[in-house]
Structures are given as structure tokens and as C-alpha cells.
Amino acid sequence: MPDAQFNDLIHAPVRLRICGLLRPVEQLDFAVLRDTLGVADAALSKHLKLLADAGYVRLVKQASANRGDSRRLTWVRLTPTGADAFDGHVRALREIAGQ
Template sequence: MSAENHDPLAGFDTVVHAPNRLRICALLDTAGEAEFGLVQQQLALSASALSKHVTVLMDAGYVEQRKAVRDTRQRVWLRLTRRGRVAYQGHLAALRAIVGPTDPPV
């Protein structure tokens, strides 16, 4: 692999970078899969705001949803796709490259 293909800034992803989309990706990366209402509650977003951000992530192929009935109600579960996980991890690497190494506390 050449040095030009290993540029950590190449992973910077404007789709993921928006603060709420970054938070959604972080939550789903940790949780694996989460119910829409839980994501909404954890991130303190309105349903419409969350829906808009999830739609952008879905259009990019980064998030997929699964609908299921639970407690007699239709629920929507969200999860990162493999592509979304790669994009999120690449974006984190790019952000770390931008801010540089942090010195450990003395």
C-alpha cells in the first residue's frame, strides 16, 4: 500500500461529520442495534430531526432499519451497515489525524 492510499484524512466523511449523524453512528457502533425511540431519547432529538438524519445515513448506505412488532406496536430498529461502520471508523481516524496526538496526563 502506498503512502497516498494511507492518508488518514481520506476517511473524512461529510455525511458522518454532521454532529447529530456522528452521534447516531457512535451510538449504533456501540449498541449494534437500537430501537428508534431509544436513539431519540439518548440523543435528545425530536422524532422528525432523528428521522431526517437517519434518512441521510440510509441514503448513503450507512444505516439500515428493521421494522418489527413489539408489545403490539410497530417498532423501528436501526443499525450500522458494514459500509457505515467502515465510514464511521474512517471518519474517527481522520478526526484523530486532524487534532493530532494527545499527550497522556502527567
Template sequence: MPSDPLFDPAIHAPNRLRLCAALRVVDRMEFSALREVLELSDASLSKTIAALTDAGYVRTAKAASRTRDDARRTTSVALTATGRRAFDRHMAALRELAGDSWEGATRGTPA
């Protein structure tokens, strides 16, 4: 079922959009994996996660590491149901904004 388009400035910032896109296809991802995929510093990724957490779009969880013997914990990040809907609606709004040029591109024909 297609989402009703709704442009969302909380998602549209480039790092936030990329983070949502990375999380959209998985249940959750560890902070370190997100950092590598998005090629962000720890500080930039933390700031991006915090902004999306404040919006109610992502959640974090800490757990004992499965690969380390020390007390350090890993942080996983996931889209919330609200975040998933917001991302889908935002992408629908971007497609709508692109109009015919998006349709041509998705069919493999020049716009």
C-alpha cells in the same frame, strides 16, 4: 486493525456523527431509544436516519412490538458494514487531524 483515515462529510454533521457513535457499540437500537439517547425530536431523528440511509450507512427494520398488544410496529436502526467502516475511517481522520493534541489527551497528559 486501524482504519485508513477518510474524512466523510456524510457523517460529520453533528447529529449524524452522534447517531453513528451510538450505533457503533450495539447491533441495533430502537428508534425510541435513539431519540432519548440523542435528545432529538422524532422529525430530527427521522431526517438524520434518512440521510445516513441514503448514504448506505444505516438500515432500518420494522417489527411487531414485544411490549404492546396493538398493531403498532417498532423501528430499529443499525449501522451497515459500510457505515461501520465509514465511521471508523472518519474517526481516524479526526484523530489524525487533531494530531499531537489527540495523542496527549489519550495518554492523560496536557497537549
């Protein structure tokens, strides 16, 4: 279990929500994340790049059997490092809140 540690990178509202959405699942499609968060593609890409550069998320592009064109789906998953950082951040927030 990771120690409680406030994480400035994760704490930004959209990135906190991204990590929260990814934590209980193996992976999510970029479009599902975008639509759930209600942000533009460019905004989500920027947040995911910051998280990926820190080693917190991994992006995997994959061809889709359901598409007739050559576009690929982008799958996003929280890495073990990202899960630990998120869990530690949530613990720190609980400590701050006195819970």
C-alpha cells in the same frame, strides 16, 4: 481497517452521535436513539434517511409482542459500510487532532 477519511455526511453533530451510538451495538430502537440524542422524531427520521440513503444504516420495522396496538418498533443498525465510514472518519479526526 479502513483508511482515515473525513466524511462530511457523518460529521454533522447528530449523525456523528448516531453512528457513535450504533457502532458498539448490534442495533438500537428508534425511541432509544431519539431519547438519548434529545431530538424530535422528525429530526431523527431526517438524519436516519440521509444515513440510510448513503447505505450507512439499515432500518427494520418489527411488531412488538409487548404492545397491544398495531404500531411497530423501528430498529436501527449500522451497516458494515457505515461502520467502515465511521471508523475512517474517527481516524481522520484523530489525525487532525494530532493523535
